[in-house]
Amino acid sequence: MALLVNAGLVSADIKPYISTQADYNTECKTCPRSLCPNQLYYAGEEAFNVTCWTRGTKIMGDTLWLKSEAGCYVTQYDVLEYPGDYTTNLDYCGPESEEQDLTVEDATLKYKTECRICPEISCDTVAYLKENTDVELTCWYPEGQVIIDDPYWLKTTNNCYVAQKNLYSKPDITYLDPCGPIPFLEIELHHNANGTSDVNKRAPAPVPATLGTQYLINVTVGEEYAYCRSCPKESCSSKKRYEFNQEIWLQCLTLSNDTWWSETTDFCYVKDSDLWQSPSGDYYNNPLCEKFEGGAPDPDEDGRRR
Incomplete structure (x- = not known):
């Protein structure tokens, strides 16, 4: 009988959900990996519930991700600090939740290209890539900053976006997932510590420019x-x-x-x-x-x- 009572006490610690809110603009992804497409995003101070925890890309030193009631994943770093422990107060989402399933297509840059954390020229530069650099594209976004006459941007395995206009040819996006909705992000708040390719990496500018860069x-x-x-x-x-x-x-x-x-x-x-x-x-x-x-x-x- 004592064993049954102890088991009941343990299960009572598990909550069906925990209410929280986004500390910053945060992407809610189809898997707990930086390269996965977005299902939606939460703006800073927007409230939502999380139902289970899992492990994924290390963001600002933290590998814990939370599954939203909407069925997508946010990094724990981007939500308000929780006074308890998600790993004891919520169920584990299961090993399948840690899997990364990406669409990938090869492409080559025609021009010198700034690869940005989000598809706007006001967003931080993650990498400076030379012309003729080979990149791997993972998804497409149709409503980014218009470059010359083209609003399409593509996410790369550098975990940043390049303008389609900068590629030698338009990729066949029927083979790529849509990136989903993308919020304004900043490198200092969303530094991706691992989980992406180091291929074609370039060091970002040490100090942000006073004026927003305009390119091309x-x-x-x-x-x-x-x-x-x-x-x-x-x-x-x-x-x-x-x-x-x-x-x-x-x-x-x-x-x-x-x-x-x-x-x-x-x-x-x-x-x-x-x-x-x-x-x-x-x-x-x-x-x-x-x-x-x-x-x-x-x-x-x-x-x-x-």
């Missing part, structure tokens, strides 16, 4: 002719000649001999002084080309770091 930016030629050169120097050979008021697209900025140059989508360099707009001025904050090289260039060859 659209400018027009302000001189009768603007020569696009093979390197950011007047002595370099001309690869193209742009005409007055011609529309061109810029990838990044570099400083050479106290002169700002911009690399265009034709992979040549045009002087900023030949343009109507000033990419290095107050209206834009285009990324530095050196960011895509994994380090600072030789100042004797490519100019000084900004």
